[in-house]
Amino acid sequence: MMLAAAMAAILVSMVLLLVRAVLGPKVYDRILAVNIFGNKTVLFISVLGFLNGRPDFLDVALVYALINFMGMVAVLKFMHFRDLGYGLVRQDERS
Amino acid sequence: MIASVLSNTFLLLGSLALIIGSLGMMRFPDFYARTHAAGVTETAGSAFIMIGLMFAAGPTLITLKLMVVLSLLLYTSPTAGHALAQAALIDGQKPLGRIETDESAG
Numbered sequence: 001m002m003l004a005a006a007m008a009a010i011l012v013s014m015v016l017l018l019v020r021a022v023l024g025p026k027v028y029d030r031i032l033a034v035n036i037f038g039n040k041t042v043l044f045i046s047v048l049g050f051l052n053g054r055p056d057f058l059d060v061a062l063v064y065a066l067i068n069f070m071g072m073v074a075v076l077k078f079m080h081f082r083d084l085g086y087g088l089v090r091q092d093e094r095s
Numbered sequence: 096m097i098a099s100v101l102s103n104t105f106l107l108l109g110s111l112a113l114i115i116g117s118l119g120m121m122r123f124p125d126f127y128a129r130t131h132a133a134g135v136t137e138t139a140g141s142a143f144i145m146i147g148l149m150f151a152a153g154p155t156l157i158t159l160k161l162m163v164v165l166s167l168l169l170y171t172s173p174t175a176g177h178a179l180a181q182a183a184l185i186d187g188q189k190p191l192g193r194i195e196t197d198e199s200a201g
Binding site for chain 1: 106107110136167
């Protein structure tokens with residue numbers, strides 16, 4: 001019963017985060033919303049496994065957490081340098 | 096019995112944290128204020144819901160997997176939030192409100 005309530009809370013939270021990701025005035029608001037949306041997806045997959053009575057989806061949740069983190073860092077690097085081919089130096093230090 | 100009550104309590108707390116953090120993401124006026132709401136929903140919501148699922152699973156392998164997922168979330172989420180806030184600051188996004196600088200003070 002409380003599992004269903006937690007699932008409903010996660011779904012409402014995801015809808016609000018999607019609204020923020022569409023509305024967000026700057027690109028960093030969108031990146032923040034999408035990052036937390038990925039975090040909520042990890043919770044969603046875990047709770048979904050418990051709701052179905054087969055909590056074997058946790059490996060999927062684990063992989064999703066890893067990919068979410070690395071994807072966000074890659075998107076941040078792309079938004080800063082407009083290119084993924086540079087090393088991690090600041091833009092004013094580049095000649 | 097006790098495990099069920101604890102599981103329901105932790106799941107309820109986690110759901111409350113999720114809803115409060117998402118409302119903050121919608122209502123706060125500034126990017127840096129929104130990172131605060133994001134921190135609430137990332138750490139408190141994830142940790143409470145994962146602990147509730149651990150009490151629901153009992154002492155099995157599932158609990159170990161949940162602990163691995165939770166520790167991974169608790170390591171990566173603050174790192175990602177810090178990287179995001181610092182990238183926004185480097186790109187010149189100003190916080191709302193008045194900032195005390197040398198020109199305004201003098």
